[in-house]
Ligand SMILES: Nc1ncnc2c1ncn2[C@@H]1O[C@H](COP(=O)(O)OP(=O)(O)OP(=O)(O)O)[C@@H](O)[C@H]1O
C-alpha cells in the first residue's frame with residue numbers, strides 16, 4: 001500500500017513558536033498581545049528548532065520545560081499562538097481542521113508513553129486502525145499491518161489483545177501503528193517510560209534502526225541520558241525555549257547527562 005499523500009522530505013522547521021495555556025478559558029494572551037494573567041502558563045516562549053535530515057533525535061529538559069507541549073503542536077493536536085511549524089511540506093500552524101485530521105493520520109506517527117491501544121482490539125486491528133478511520137480497504141490494510149508487525153517480531157501476536165501482550169510488545173504495536181502510512185516523521189513522548197531496562201534498550205535500538213532504514217525523522221522526548229545516547233542530536237528545552245543542542249550519538253550517558261543539565265541550568 002502506498003501512502004496517498006506522497007510523503008515530503010523528512011524535515012522539521014519550528015520558528016518563534018509560542019504557546020500559552022489559559023486556565024481561565026479565554027483566548028491565549030500571547031495571541032492577543034495582552035499581558036498574561038496569574039492563571040496563564042507560558043509553556044512555549046519562542047521555540048526555534050531545525051531538523052534537516054532523517055535520523056533519530058532527542059528532546060530533553062526538566063519537567064515542565066515544554067517538551068510534551070512542543071510534541072503536541074508538531075503532531076497537530078494543538079495550535080501554536082504564534083510562530084511557524086513546518087513538517088515536510090506541511091505548514092502545520094496554518095492548516096484548517098480538516099487538513100489537520102489528514103495530517104495527523106497520514107503525515108505523522110505518534111507514540112505515547114501510555115501506548116494508547118484500544119483494549120477491545122487485537123494487535124493487528126490496533127495497528128491498522130488509522131487506515132480504517134481513513135476509509136482504506138481492509139484487505140490492503142491487513143496485508144500492510146501483518147508486514148509491519150512481522151518486521152517488529154510480532155507475527156505470532158497478531159490476534160492478541162493488549163492485555164495479553166507484554167509492555168514491550170504493546171509498545172511495538174504502537175510503533176507499528178505509527179508506521180502504517182510510512183510517515184516522514186515519528187514523534188515519541190517518553191516511549192520507554194513504562195518499560196523495564198531490557199525492553200527500553202530494545203525499543204531505542206528499534207527506533208534508531210527505523211529512522212535510518214526508512215529515512216524518517218524520529219523525534220523522541222526522554223528523561224534518560226542512555227536513550228539520548230542512541231540519538232544523533234539532542235535538543236535541550238528550558239523554560240519553553242531551546243537552550244542548546246549537541247551531537248549525542250555514542251556519548252557516554254553520564255557525560256551526556258552532565259552536558260544537558262549544564263545547559264538546562266546555565267543557558
Ligand atoms: N493543557 C494545558 N493546560 C494548562 N497548562 C498546561 C497544559 N499543558 C501543559 N501545561 C503546562 O505547560 C507547562 C509545560 O508542560 P509540558 O507538559 O509541555 O512539560 P514537559 O516538559 O513535557 O514536562 P514532563 O517532563 O513533566 O512531562 C507546564 O507548566 C504545564 O503545567
Ligand SMILES: [Mg+2]
Nearest residue numbers: 067068069189
Ligand atoms: Mg511531558
